[in-house]
Amino acid sequence: MPAAQNDVASLDIPEVAPGDISQETMVNVTRTLSSDEFEGRAPGTIGEEKTVALLKERFRQAGLQPGNNGSWVQEVPLVEITGRDYAPLTVTGNGVNMSFDYASDWVGVTYREDARTTLDNSELVFVGYGINAPERGWNDYEGVDMTGKTAVILVNDPDYESEMLEGTFGGRAMTYYGRWTYKYEEAARQGAAGAIIVHDEFPAAYGWNVVESSWSGPQAYAQRGPNAPPLTKMNGWVQKGVAQQILTAAGYDLATLSAAAKRQDFEAVPLGLTASTSFSSDIRKFASQNVIGVLPGQERPDEYVMHTAHWDHLGRCTPAPDGDDICNGAVDNATGTAALVALAEAHADAGATDRSLVFLAVTAEESGLLGADYYAANPVVPLSQTVGGINMDAFQVAGPAKDVLVVGGGKSELDQFLEAALTDVGRVATPEPTPEKGFYYRSDHFAFAKRGVPMLYIDGGEDLVEGGIEAGAAVAADYTENRYHGPKDEFNENWDWSGVMNDLQLFYRLGRMMGNSASWPNWVEGDEFRAIRDESCAAGEGC
Numbered sequence: 001m002p003a004a005q006n007d008v009a010s011l012d013i014p015e016v017a018p019g020d021i022s023q024e025t026m027v028n029v030t031r032t033l034s035s036d037e038f039e040g041r042a043p044g045t046i047g048e049e050k051t052v053a054l055l056k057e058r059f060r061q062a063g064l065q066p067g068n069n070g071s072w073v074q075e076v077p078l079v080e081i082t083g084r085d086y087a088p089l090t091v092t093g094n095g096v097n098m099s100f101d102y103a104s105d106w107v108g109v110t111y112r113e114d115a116r117t118t119l120d121n122s123e124l125v126f127v128g129y130g131i132n133a134p135e136r137g138w139n140d141y142e143g144v145d146m147t148g149k150t151a152v153i154l155v156n157d158p159d160y161e162s163e164m165l166e167g168t169f170g171g172r173a174m175t176y177y178g179r180w181t182y183k184y185e186e187a188a189r190q191g192a193a194g195a196i197i198v199h200d201e202f203p204a205a206y207g208w209n210v211v212e213s214s215w216s217g218p219q220a221y222a223q224r225g226p227n228a229p230p231l232t233k234m235n236g237w238v239q240k241g242v243a244q245q246i247l248t249a250a251g252y253d254l255a256t257l258s259a260a261a262k263r264q265d266f267e268a269v270p271l272g273l274t275a276s277t278s279f280s281s282d283i284r285k286f287a288s289q290n291v292i293g294v295l296p297g298q299e300r301p302d303e304y305v306m307h308t309a310h311w312d313h314l315g316r317c318t319p320a321p322d323g324d325d326i327c328n329g330a331v332d333n334a335t336g337t338a339a340l341v342a343l344a345e346a347h348a349d350a351g352a353t354d355r356s357l358v359f360l361a362v363t364a365e366e367s368g369l370l371g372a373d374y375y376a377a378n379p380v381v382p383l384s385q386t387v388g389g390i391n392m393d394a395f396q397v398a399g400p401a402k403d404v405l406v407v408g409g410g411k412s413e414l415d416q417f418l419e420a421a422l423t424d425v426g427r428v429a430t431p432e433p434t435p436e437k438g439f440y441y442r443s444d445h446f447a448f449a450k451r452g453v454p455m456l457y458i459d460g461g462e463d464l465v466e467g468g469i470e471a472g473a474a475v476a477a478d479y480t481e482n483r484y485h486g487p488k489d490e491f492n493e494n495w496d497w498s499g500v501m502n503d504l505q506l507f508y509r510l511g512r513m514m515g516n517s518a519s520w521p522n523w524v525e526g527d528e529f530r531a532i533r534d535e536s537c538a539a540g541e542g543c
Contacts, residue, residue, distance in 0.1 A: 011413060013420045014516040019346040019508035023497050026504070029058065029338035033311070034330035034491045041329060042315025043078065043220075043288040043364050051311050051337075052289050055361050058341045059293035063348030067292030067358060068380050074290040076363055076374045077223035079283060083109055083117075083216075086279040089238070091124070093273035096249045100242055106196070107215040108236030113224075113283055119234050121274040122150040122193045126247070128261030128268070129154050130183045130195070135531055136168055137264060141190050144268040150194030150234075150275050151187045152243065155180065156203035158262040160436050165410075168264070173435035176450060176528045178203075181441070184235045194234045194275065198243040198254075205437035211237050220367035222374045223285065234277070249273060288312075288363040290371050292380060295347055297515065299354035303542060304381050305514040306358050306389030306453070307343060307507075308372060308444045309336035310365030314485060324487040331479065331489050335395040337361055339504060346508055353515025355387060362444055365393075372444035376451050385542035387514055388414050388454040388521055390507055391445035397495035398475040400502050401461030403430040408440030411529075412454035413521035414514075421509040425502065430461060452533035454521050456510065460503050 032038070032054065039047040056072040066072045086102035100106050110117045128140040130153035157178035159167035169175045176182050180197055187195035201207050215237065238246075244254045250271035260266050291311065297303065313329025328334075340359045347357055358381070362371030376383065404422070406429045409415060422429055432439060440446065445455035462472030483489040514521075520543045523530040537543030 011416050011521065012517045012519040013417055013513055016424070016509045016512045018505060020349055021342050021346045021501060021504045021508060023501055025342040025345060026335070026338045026497060026500060029054075029341050030330060030334045031491045033334035033337055034328040036326055036328070040315040040317070040327045041311060041313045043312050043367070044286045045315055047315060048288060048312070048363070052291055055291040055311065055337070055341070059291070059344060059359065062293070062341060062344040064293030064295055064344050064359060067294040067360070072291055072293065074292055074375060074380060076288045076290055076371050077285065078220055078288055078364060078370060079113060079223050079285050080218050080220050081110065081113065082218045082282045083279045084282065087277050089275060089277045091246055091249070091273050091275050092121075094249055094251070098245060098249065100238070103212055103216060105242050106236055106238045107212055108234045108277065108279070109215055109219050110234055110281060111221055111231045112233065114281060115283070116278065116280050117233055118278040119150065119194050120276055122148060122276070124152055124246070124271040124273045124275055125149050126252070126257055126269040126271055127151045127153055128266045129156070129158055129177070130186055131157065131177045132186055133177055133528065135526065135528070138168065140261070140266060140268060142267070144270070146187070146190040146192040148191070148193050150196060151190070151192045152246070152271070153183050153187070153195060153197050154258060154261055155197050155200055156436070160203050165435065174438035174441070176441055179438055179441045184232065185229065188230045188232045191230070192232050194236070195232050197237050198240055199237050200240050203436070205434070208239060220364060220370060222370045222377070246273065247271070288371065290363055290375055291361040293344060293359045295344065295352055295357040297354050297356040298352045301356050302385055303355040304358050304386045305353075305355055305511055306360060306386055306448065306455070307340060307392070307511060308360045308362060308389060309333055309340050309392045310363070310371065310444055311337045311361040312363050312366055312371070314366055317485075317487065320487040327485065327487055328490045330491040331396065332394040332484065333365070334491070335397070335500065336392040339392045339395065339507070342504060343508055343511065347511065350512070353512055355515045357511060357515055365444055369444055369447055372447035376447040382542060383448070383451055383453050384536045384539065386448070386453050388412070389445065389448060389456070390510055391443055391455055391457050392507065393443045395500045395503060396460045396475060396479065397492070397497060397500055398460070398464060398472065399496045400465045400499040401427075401472060402463045402465060403428050403461035404503070404506065405430050405432055405459040405461055407432045407457040407459060410524070411440070411527050412523045414454045414456050417510055417513050417521065418456060418458070421506050421513060424509055425506050427461070427502075427506070430463065449529055450532070452529055452536045454523060454533070458506070460499060
């Protein structure tokens with residue numbers, strides 16, 4: 001049955017018995033991966049070599065088969081581009097000549113492997129939120145030829161200020177159209193030479209300091225193949241105050257244009273100004289690896305259920321006050337990687353499901369979901385034959401919770417499987433508290449989702465059995481403030497693993513439900529990924 005024809009009420013959701021999941025495996029693999037010996041597991045380092053070797057051996061011992069045509073790995077060619085010698089961003093026209101300093105006023109990078117990047121008198125066009133969404137009757141680029149021009153784009157999507165979760169773009173909840181990745185991709189598809197996003201802290205969900213630090217220094221990308229999508233010359237950000245100055249010089253007001261951009265009848269506004277800048281880039285190419293194991297299905301082995309987690313972390317990083325400069329990444333994401341091994345063992349012990357189960361440990365998540373994106377762009381098995389999947393990123397070791405936090409809930413029919421699994425384990429789903437921040441689009445599952453494969457992203461709950469919501473929030477805040485992406489995200493022998501094991505029982509049930517189901521869950525009507533899935537299914541032999 002094509003996915004587009006699935007009836008939610010008729011989804012086949014089999015009953016699943018509890019799994020025999022090894023806490024010893026979780027503890028030992030997490031402890032080993034996050035040890036100083038692995039040096040923070042940065043791609044392209046000795047830490048990667050040790051991580052890949054460990055995963056290959058543990059997958060083999062678990063009873064999996066090599067998942068890539070007899071190999072345990074998929075080579076992921078990466079390129080690191082480091083910009084330097086930035087000229088100011090100059091904006092001229094209408095009798096004005098403005099100059100903006102790199103880092104403090106604007107940042108920019110190139111995705112092209114060019115030694116020198118030059119944006120020369122490129123006409124500026126304000127394109128609102130920079131969205132082209134035919135299924136929603138919305139096109140900010142309608143009637144404008146962007147060839148050689150630079151798009152000035154608002155962050156997030158048009159109804160982010162809503163208090164509700166209803167609207168053309170999901171109300172308060174960010175859609176993919178609100179993510180900066182989409183905005184740059186669409187500008188490139190429109191033929192733009194440059195794309196500049198206007199930073200605004202509330203809709204962006206982070207301050208300018210995050211933009212400045214994230215968009216300066218080395219930037220890693222997957223190397224591009226011969227038929228890769230088009231690229232702009234330069235993608236960047238400007239401070240909101242800079243955007244106000246530019247629009248004032250063009251005879252417009254940022255607030256007025258921003259309000260107009262929220263309407264479906266918005267039309268792009270040529271500003272009568274041009275932008276120029278230039279910079280050099282140092283380019284380094286290297287290879288990393290995704291690790292893939294598969295438990296072949298017994299009835300329909302050419303249909304696949306995906307389990308993903310990223311094995312990488314930051315390597316050596318800014319030292320802590322005690323001089324420790326290894327970002328061990330114990331929670332993020334040695335725990336998720338260990339979960340792949342533990343779940344593989346449990347599923348193999350229980351026997352194969354009807355469909356094949358894939359266990360994919362991806363590289364370079366911390367560099368921008370690169371390993372997952374490379375796999376999804378170069379899948380070992382066709383995406384049209386990939387039923388759906390589960391992503392696991394950073395288990396909080398804080399004891400059992402009454403709930404789970406569902407990131408991106410309401411997007412696909414996989415929610416029906418989740419509801420059944422939660423009922424089995426006696427837990428409830430809590431919607432993410434800040435859907436406007438777009439966390440669904442910021443982990444490895446997104447590489448599959450944007451290509452049409454339904455994926456679940458579930459975090460451990462914060463309503464702890466001991467201490468409730470207040471205790472859970474305190475644990476999350478402590479981790480974010482004191483350990484996240486720092487040298488103190490280290491393994492602790494005193495961790496309480498009971499909550500993690502409860503989470504794994506949920507993931508185990510979800511994997512076996514999908515593995516034994518005859519249904520092909522789709523995105524809900526109106527979701528931004530629905531049309532992609534329907535097209536994929538129509539063209540392939542799966543679904």
